[in-house]
Each structure stands twice: as C-alpha cells, then as structure tokens.
Amino acid sequence: MIAGLILLAPMSARADSVFKSGIAGSHGFSFFPFWQQVLTDMATAQAHAVPVTARTDPAHAQQCANERTCIPGVWISFLDSIKNKPRMAQLNAINLWANAKPYVEDWVNWRVADYWETPGQFVARGGVCKDYAIIKYFSLVRLGFSPDDLRVVVVADTNLDAFHAVLAVRTDGNVWLLDNQLAQVVPMDIAVQYVPIYSLNERGWWLHSLPKFNIGNVTIAAGGAN
Numbered sequence: 001m002i003a004g005l006i007l008l009a010p011m012s013a014r015a016d017s018v019f020k021s022g023i024a025g026s027h028g029f030s031f032f033p034f035w036q037q038v039l040t041d042m043a044t045a046q047a048h049a050v051p052v053t054a055r056t057d058p059a060h061a062q063q064c065a066n067e068r069t070c071i072p073g074v075w076i077s078f079l080d081s082i083k084n085k086p087r088m089a090q091l092n093a094i095n096l097w098a099n100a101k102p103y104v105e106d107w108v109n110w111r112v113a114d115y116w117e118t119p120g121q122f123v124a125r126g127g128v129c130k131d132y133a134i135i136k137y138f139s140l141v142r143l144g145f146s147p148d149d150l151r152v153v154v155v156a157d158t159n160l161d162a163f164h165a166v167l168a169v170r171t172d173g174n175v176w177l178l179d180n181q182l183a184q185v186v187p188m189d190i191a192v193q194y195v196p197i198y199s200l201n202e203r204g205w206w207l208h209s210l211p212k213f214n215i216g217n218v219t220i221a222a223g224g225a226n
Contacts, residue, residue: 018151018168018188018196019175022206025198032200034116035152038134039202041118045069070120075135079142087145087171091185094139095178102126103180130154130165132180137167137201145169151199156209159193168199 029036048069082093104126106115117131119138133152140150149170157164167178168188177188188194196208 018153018199018206018208019149019170022196022199022208025205025207027204029200029205032205034114035200035205038116038118041068042138045071045118045120067120067124068118070118072120072123075119075123075139076142079139083143088176088185090140090143091169091171091176091178094136095185096183098122098132098135098139098178099180099183101132103128129180133165133167133178136178140169141202145171147201147203150201151206152201153199154197155194156197157193158195163197164194166194 025031029039045068078097082090085093101122106112106128109115109117109121109125109127117125117127117134119135121127122131122135130152137150137152141147151168152165153168154163154165156162164181166180169176169178175188176185177191177194178185179191197210198208199206
C-alpha cells in the first residue's frame with residue numbers, strides 16, 4: 001500500500017508520457033518521506049558496502065542485523081551475472097528475477113499499512129508492487145543506467161479501479177514497463193489501462209494526473225497502491 005497524496009493540479013496523462021509530461025515538483029521529497037528514507041538508507045548501505053544478508057549467510061548475522069542498510073550478496077551476484085548483457089536482456093532478466101520474489105503485504109511484513117522497502121528488505125522478506133519497482137530501479141542504477149532514464153511510477157489501473165506502482169525505463173528509443181504483474185517487459189504505451197499519477201527517481205518527482213474513482217457514493221482521488 002502506498003500512502004495517499006492529494007494534489008490539486010489535475011492534468012491529462014497517458015502511459016507513454018511519463019518522460020514527456022508532468023509538472024516537476026519542488027526540490028526535495030517532503031511529500032514522499034518513505035522514498036526519502038529509502039534513498040538515505042541506500043546511501044548508508046553503499047557507504048558500509050555490506051556484501052551479504054543475515055538471511056542468506058547466518059555467519060554474518062551481526063553485519064546485516066539492519067536489513068534496511070544491507071546490500072544482499074545474492075542480489076549483487078545476480079547483477080554481476082548479467083552486467084555484460086545487452087540492455088534489453090538486462091531489463092528482462094531483472095524483471096523476471098524480482099518478480100519471482102514473494103508478494104507479501106506491508107501489514108504482514110511490517111504491521112503498518114504503508115512501508116517502502118530497500119532492496120535488502122525486499123530480498124529478505126518479499127514485498128508489494130512499489131518494492132518490486134524499487135529493487136528494479138536500484139538494480140538498473142547499479143548496472144549503469146542513468147537515474148534520468150528511470151522512474152518509479154504510481155499509476156491508476158483503470159481496469160481494476162485500483163492504484164499500482166511500476167518502473168518505467170527509457171532506453172533503445174522507447175519507454176519500457178517493468179511490472180510485477182507482467183512476466184514480460186513491454187513498451188509502456190501499450191499499457192493503456194495505466195494512468196500515471198506521479199513518478200520519481202533519486203533526482204526529483206513529477207505530477208502527471210489526479211484521477212478520481214467512484215466507489216459507492218464516495219469519490220476517491222490519488223490514493224494507495226499495491
């Protein structure tokens with residue numbers, strides 16, 4: 001579940017417009033404290049460069065007592081195995097590898113309604129849609145993709161009247177969709193059921209639309225994602 005963000009700046013958006021449109025947000029991530037915490041924890045993890053997790057190597061349990069700031073050895077080994085592949089092969093490999101991890105609701109993992117996981121936590125525990133998108137994002141950054149070509153995107157799924165999170169990647173002249181609900185990497189513009197609400201990377205965030213859903217007699221605007 002991603003916490004709701006009510007923003008009064010509606011604008012039309014299509015699934016293929018993530019990198020072409022959107023209102024750039026103010027500097028910083030005050031509206032997105034969970035994302036800011038992930039970035040802070042990843043910076044700490046990089047500084048300490050812990051190579052293994054307690055879950056995969058009990059002998060190093062003390063080193064990885066804090067999953068948030070741990071760099072999982074199994075993750076790095078996987079990335080090393082694909083680092084020399086073409087970019088599209090890397091996208092497909094990362095999508096399949098991450099999607100094979102268990103889907104576990106925030107409430108089960110963390111006893112809260114909304115929690116954004118670092119890669120160390122996701123590898124150890126599984127997660128929800130945003131957590132799949134986050135580890136795919138950092139996987140591609142580690143492989144040399146520019147953050148400018150990556151966006152974690154919260155979308156409205158108009159087929160399900162639900163909110164969802166995916167990763168958009170700009171490469172090879174197209175924008176590609178990495179989605180925990182899809183085994184294949186596909187061009188984002190074919191996912192016409194997804195309307196981007198907001199997107200972010202480590203350098204900023206962008207507002208794309210403010211869709212509204214009618215559930216009974218209640219109108220809901222820009223809410224959570226699973």
